[in-house]
Amino acid sequence: MVEAEASGEGNGSSSILSQKRPRCSSISPGDGAKRVGTEDKRLSTTLLDLSILDCPICFEAFTIPIFQCDNGHLTCSSCCPKLSDKCPSCSSPIGRIRCKAMESVLESIFIPCPNAKFGCTKKVSYGKESTHEKECTFSLCSCPVLDCNYTGSYKDLYDHYKFIHLDCYVDIVLNTFSFGNSFRAYMNISDKILLRLDHTRSLLFVVQCFREPYGVYVTVRCIAPSAPEVGEFSYHISYTSVDEHTMIYKSPVVKRIREVSFQTPQENSMLLIPLGCLNGDSLEMDICIKKKTNQE
Known part of the structure; x- marks a missing residue:
């Protein structure tokens, strides 16, 4: 039931709905007349x-x-x-x-x-x-760190990652970025993810790479529900290959997810770095995440 x-x-x-008796307004003595209940x-x-x-x-x-x-x-x-x-x-x-x-x-x-x-x-x-x-802002989000089973709201997840998975204040500073300012991202392709913090909205962003036979895809996601109060974001990635060829990818939207998947997404909104442009197993990129207009 x-x-x-x-x-x-x-x-x-x-047989379908069992209704409770409607509430009525109280009747005070001395009214001179009985008031009809509302x-x-x-x-x-x-x-x-x-x-x-x-x-x-x-x-x-x-x-x-x-x-x-x-x-x-x-x-x-x-x-x-x-x-x-x-x-x-x-x-x-x-x-x-x-x-x-x-x-x-x-x-x-x-x-x-x-x-x-x-x-x-x-x-x-x-x-x-x-x-x-x-x-819903109370929807559970999963910690993206390998072998960590923590789930919580997106703000609780931010605090969890910040205080459980980062060793010290220096780590917190190094892993924090500011909207509209580019940051240098170093990651190993085999690691698959790189996490960055936004302290202004208590948000956790993840840079993901997916190795395929013809190259490596790179994308940026935000670990949060699609609640309006979270906000909307765009991003661009700049990568310079070993032969000094620069590739720039701009996305009008940062997709919001509640759990990180390591399966290559079936979508085209990602940067593709061809195999011939890779420098071993490491990636060095400049990434800028921006808040959409009309947001504080």
Whole structure:
């Protein structure tokens, strides 16, 4: 049984929602007349079975629009094309008639954020938990240091790395950068990652390299959720090869991640250093990370 919250004054079936008695305003003696109680527009409810809010075909949470056949069988918009618009229960056409009643129920159900136990107090529409979790500042981020299993919010991760994995104040200074100012990055390709700290926003940035048969890819990521308060950033990398050929790569966005992956990303937004331009197993680059405009 899951506690949920429903907005509005709909008369839901008692088999689905068990409503608590609405609260009424108190009546003080001497008023001369009995005041009519004011119902709370937001009623606390108990949802008996969450599966009624899931598509019976794919078992994923319903999202609007929801479709029904002439006999009332439901399906989500993603499943309709896969079913060739034919109801699997009764073979009636499905995909043209919206189930407005179920859509209204869905819009009225709010559940706690999956990160409520870590401090998030927001309630989100059922089925949109994963969308909110990507932007929730309480979402857990994993420490990128090998063999470290620490997870915490992005700000806690910053403190964890700063005080657990850096040996002294000098290390902290050497591993800190300033937005808009280039810093020299030295790394071994076999190490795969290089970490840098931003103390103004308590953020941890990671420079990653991926060796492939035709060269080495280099990219910059920020270990944080996609929350607006984290901010948006761009970066550019400058690399000079052994034959004094300089390669410059500019990216309009620094991708935010919650866990570092050592698999080569399937994307084109990276610097490619061809094998013939490498100087052994080491990389020496100038990197500049900038805050997007309209940010303090």
